[in-house]
Amino acid sequence: MKSSRAPARHLGMLGVVVALVVTLTTSAAAAGITRCVKPGGADGCDASIQSAVDAAASLGATVSSALIDVHPGVYAEAVDVPAGAVLTIRGVGPASSQIVDGSTTAAVAVFLAAHGDTRIRRTRLTLVDLTITGGSRGIEVGQRADLLVQRCLVHDNAGNGVAVLSRATIVDSDVFANGRGAQVGWHAAATLRGTSVRDNGGIDVYGGGIDVHGGRVTLENCTVSGNQGVVGAGIRANLVNGNFPTFPRIDIRYSTIASNTATWSGGGIQATGDARRIRLQGALIADNVAPSEPDCATSFYPPLLDRGSSLVETPGSCLAVPSTRSFYGVDPMLGPLADNGGPGWTHLPAPGSPARGVAIRACPRNDQRGVLRARPCTIGAVE
Numbered sequence: 001m002k003s004s005r006a007p008a009r010h011l012g013m014l015g016v017v018v019a020l021v022v023t024l025t026t027s028a029a030a031a032g033i034t035r036c037v038k039p040g041g042a043d044g045c046d047a048s049i050q051s052a053v054d055a056a057a058s059l060g061a062t063v064s065s066a067l068i069d070v071h072p073g074v075y076a077e078a079v080d081v082p083a084g085a086v087l088t089i090r091g092v093g094p095a096s097s098q099i100v101d102g103s104t105t106a107a108v109a110v111f112l113a114a115h116g117d118t119r120i121r122r123t124r125l126t127l128v129d130l131t132i133t134g135g136s137r138g139i140e141v142g143q144r145a146d147l148l149v150q151r152c153l154v155h156d157n158a159g160n161g162v163a164v165l166s167r168a169t170i171v172d173s174d175v176f177a178n179g180r181g182a183q184v185g186w187h188a189a190a191t192l193r194g195t196s197v198r199d200n201g202g203i204d205v206y207g208g209g210i211d212v213h214g215g216r217v218t219l220e221n222c223t224v225s226g227n228q229g230v231v232g233a234g235i236r237a238n239l240v241n242g243n244f245p246t247f248p249r250i251d252i253r254y255s256t257i258a259s260n261t262a263t264w265s266g267g268g269i270q271a272t273g274d275a276r277r278i279r280l281q282g283a284l285i286a287d288n289v290a291p292s293e294p295d296c297a298t299s300f301y302p303p304l305l306d307r308g309s310s311l312v313e314t315p316g317s318c319l320a321v322p323s324t325r326s327f328y329g330v331d332p333m334l335g336p337l338a339d340n341g342g343p344g345w346t347h348l349p350a351p352g353s354p355a356r357g358v359a360i361r362a363c364p365r366n367d368q369r370g371v372l373r374a375r376p377c378t379i380g381a382v383e
Contacts, residue, residue, distance in 0.1 A: 033059060033066040039073035049079050049089060049100065057082045070130065072097035076104045078135065084121045091129030095153045102135030102157075127152055137161070138178065141168050141188075149173055151343060161200065164188045164215070170195050174344040180205055181227060184215035184248075186240050191218045194368050196344025198337060199226040203263050207236030207270075212248040214240030221368040222255040223346045223381045225337045231297070232270030234260035234288060239273030247273040254282035254364050256380040258334055258347050262290040266297035269318065271304065279305045282359050284380030286313035286332045293317060309359035311379045325361065330354050332380070342369030346382045355379040 033056050041047035046055065049070060056066035065086035072093045077100065081087055091098035123145040131153040132138045138157040141147040147168040154161040154175045161178035162168065165185045172194040175181045181200035184190045201208015208229035210217060217235075224234045232238075234257045240246040257268045267288030271278055288294045293316035296304070304318045308325030312318070315328045333353040340346045346368055349355045356378045363377035373383045 034069065035066065036069045036071065037075070038071040039075075045071070048077050049075055050077055053079060053081060053085075053087065053089075056087070057085065070098045074099045074101055076101050078102050081123060081125055083123055086124045088126040088128065089130065090126075093129065095129045095131050095151055098129060099131040099133065101133055103133075122146055124148075126150070131155070132161075133157060137163055138175075139163070141166050154178065161197075162190075164190045169193075172343040174198070176200060176345075180207065180211060181209045181224075183207070183211045184213065184217055186214040186246060188215040189217070190215070192220070192222050194221045194343060194370070196223045196225070196346065196368075197227065198223065198345055201228040201233060203228055203230070205229045207232045207238070209234045209260060211236050211238065212250060213238050214246035214248050216249045218251045218253070219255040220253040221364055221366070221381050223337075223344060223368060224255065224257045225259045225345070225347060227260045229260075229262055231262050231264045231290075232266045233262040233290070234258075234268045235270075236266070237269070237271045237273065237278055247277050249277040251279050252281070252283040253362075254359075254367075254377075254379070254381060255284070256334075256347050256382065257283065257285045257295075258287045259337060260288045262288075262294075265290050265292040266294075268295040269297070269304075271296075271298045271318070273299075277305075279307060280310045280312075280326075281307040281361055282363070282377075282379055283310040283312075284332055284334075284355055286311065287334055288314075307361060309361035309379060311355050327354055327358075327379075340369060340382060341371070344368065347380070348382050349378060349380065353378075 035052040036045035037052050038045040046052040052068045067088045070091050126148040128150045133156045135157045137159045138154040138161040140163040142165050145166045149170045152173045155177045157178045159179045160183045161175045162182040168190045170192045174196050176198045178200045181197040197209045209224045209227035227233050237248040260267045267290035268285045285295045295314040296316050296318035298317045306323040308323050310326040332355040333350040334347040337345050340348045359377045359379045367383040368381040
């Protein structure tokens with residue numbers, strides 16, 4: 001499930017081509033229905049993912065779910081999912097074998113969940129073992145919609161690889177070489193587990209890896225590396241202003257934020273707002289680059305909350321009150337971003353690294369690669 005880094009393009013949230021577009025309409029998908037998709041419609045299967053989705057939806061609004069098996073091939077299309085559907089689109093082979101390529105489409109990337117219309121139930125979309133590439137955005141999750149992405153490659157989309165306006169879970173996936181890795185909007189929530197967000201963004205992008213606008217993000221066993229941006233190249237936590245200001249909330253557990261580059265400040269993390277809502281546990285933040293506060297920077301508000309077993313090489317303004325169970329101002333001796341096994345690229349701590357075998361706070365059972373962790377475990381994503 002690995003691929004080489006390709007140049008990222010950035011058109012922002014108003015791009016007009018998407019690799020996988022999920023737009024809510026008013027029909028429902030079919031329950032207990034399994035359809036297959038093969039190039040050219042071979043063996044009686046549908047020739048496109050969209051035709052399989054439409055066929056399932058046409059079976060009636062009283063049924064609730066459908067499974068679409070996508071066989072190896074390149075599918076040049078954008079996919080529109082009906083409102084209220086419970087739908088799984090699943091690749092038959094590894095993710096690199098089923099490629100959804102939006103570069104030839106002219107679709108608008110919109111996944112809206114009926115603007116909170118309670119007459120329409122939540123849409124639930126699961127994507128498994130797919131490559132999503134070539135669009136203005138890769139996947140967009142609108143209001144009143146739940147997304148599960150598992151073992152997918154999301155790369156070389158001009159804007160956001162994943163845009164979340166409702167709820168999303170991304171597991172064992174690789175999000176890379178997009179105009180931005182992921183963007184999580186106001187009141188939205190995203191959980192990433194065992195996932196790499198790498199080599200996204202650009203010198204004119206805010207939050208090149210993960211950009212959080214008043215939403216909530218949880219990272220566990222994740223690597224955020226090689227991303228670029230003006231500020232918050234790895235992760236930007238951005239306050240949403242208004243009559244009732246909304247502060248983002250980010251939990252970083254046993255994850256590595258490293259080798260991201262900002263042109264201004266906060267190469268690893270930039271927090272605007274109440275930084276106490278950014279909580280670290282077993283987090284490794286190091287080797288990021290910026291003219292000011294390269295690993296972590298905050299603006300105007302109190303420092304991050306460190307729950308222990310973390311390592312921050314250059315704390316800056318983020319950690320004014322050190323945790324007695326963490327390590328600050330220490331070089332973790334990380335190896336380069338590389339294929340060290342598992343679904344995404346990671347940084348392996350070198351022998352003798354102060355991050356190895358010292359974490360005692362709530363170690364996960366496995367690391368990002370699926371390797372069993374020791375006790376005490378290693379700080380960051382990789383054991």
